Amino acid sequence: MAAVNGEQPQRPDQPARSEQSPYHDQPQYQVIANDLRARIQRRELPPGAQVPTEKDLAATYGCSRNTVRMALxxxxxxxxxxxxxxRAGRTVRRREQFVLTHRVEDELGAARLRGPDSFADQAHRLGRTPTQKIEVAIVAAGPEYGTRLEVPAxxxxxxxxxxxxxxxxxxxxxxxxxxxALVKDTPVLDPEEIVPSVVPLLAALGHRQVRFxxxxxxxMPDPYEVRLLEIGIGVPVIEHLRTGWSPERPVRLTRTVLPSDRHQLRYELPG
Structure with missing residues (x-):
């Protein structure tokens, strides 16, 4: 096609952009990213959909695959x-935030859960499929965890x-x-799910949790968390530390790290 007034004509298969577009002064990779982002927000590319390939996007926008790669x-x-x-390609990720609800009654073992804990229970109720990979190790408490569990470092x-x-x-x-010393020779040391959960197990050992x-x-996340949880640049995390107490002493410390763009924490407490 011939240039008109010194400008290259629009390709027939290229997304049209007006002169008033807020993106016309941006690098081309940002233009491509903005177009795809808008399609995702409009659900033209719904969660789970395959993103157009680098080859197809390069042909559509008349640019190099490296430019497309930067946009993606x-x-x-x-x-x-x-x-x-x-060769798996890229897909649109689910962006719905998972609301992790903490209920005192659930944590103390008074409710029946559809799964080993409240996370699995809530996922099942939302029609989601929860899975996990478990590792078990024996470590020194150190000053941070030792202080919370009231044990030597x-x-x-x-x-x-x-x-x-x-x-x-x-x-x-x-x-x-x-x-x-509290959980020696119990299923806590096995890298398997504890059914129904660790709460009644501790109670059976004489360490019923009565408060938290x-x-x-x-x-901001550390590099290990970024890699493992696939956290985007600039996305902070929520770190939730919960110390469970029996009537006599702290018996359990749980540390949870949640990408903030995917989670909400909600508490339901007695009046």
Whole structure:
């Protein structure tokens, strides 16, 4: 096609942009990212949909695949699309925030849950599929956890580390710490789900939890959390620390790290 007034004509298959477009002075990769973002927001590309390939987008916008790659990387950093691996391509990620509700009655074992804990219960009730990967280790308490559990820094703790998923997408990290002397020779040391949950197990051992101390911290994620949870650039995390107390002493410390763009914390407390 011939240029008109020194300008290149619009390709027939290229998305039209008016002279008043707020994006006309931006680099082309940002224009592509803005167009795709708008399609995602309008649900023209709904959650789970395949994002057009680099080859197709390069042909549509008349640009190099490297430019397209920059646009897709920007959207992946925002958490809108998956990072893309090998030939799997990229898909639109679910952006609905998961509301993690804390109910005192649930945590004390008074409610029946559809799963080993309140997270699994809430996921099932929303029609989501919760899964997790569990690792168990024995570690020194150190000053931070030792202070909360009121044990010496060199006291040995059992830690159950869990990476939790919703519909095969990373949701959050959860670590639970227990004084080894309290849970020795129990299922807490096995890297399997504890059914019905650890709360009645502790109660059966004589350590029924009667109250909690919660701490909520907003911070930026560390590199390990960014990689494991696929957190976008500039997205902070919510760190939730909960210390469970029996009538005599603290018996359990749970540390949960949640990407803030995917989660809300909600508390339901007695009046």
């Amino acid at each position: 990387s920007a959207l992946a950093n925002e958490g809108l699309i998956s990072a893309g691996r090998a 060199d006291e040995r703790l059992v830690v159950r580390r869990r990476v939790r998923f919703l519909d095969d997408t990373p949701s959050h990290l959860s670590e639970s710490f227990y004084p080894l 101390v919660d701490e909520i911290i907003a911070r």
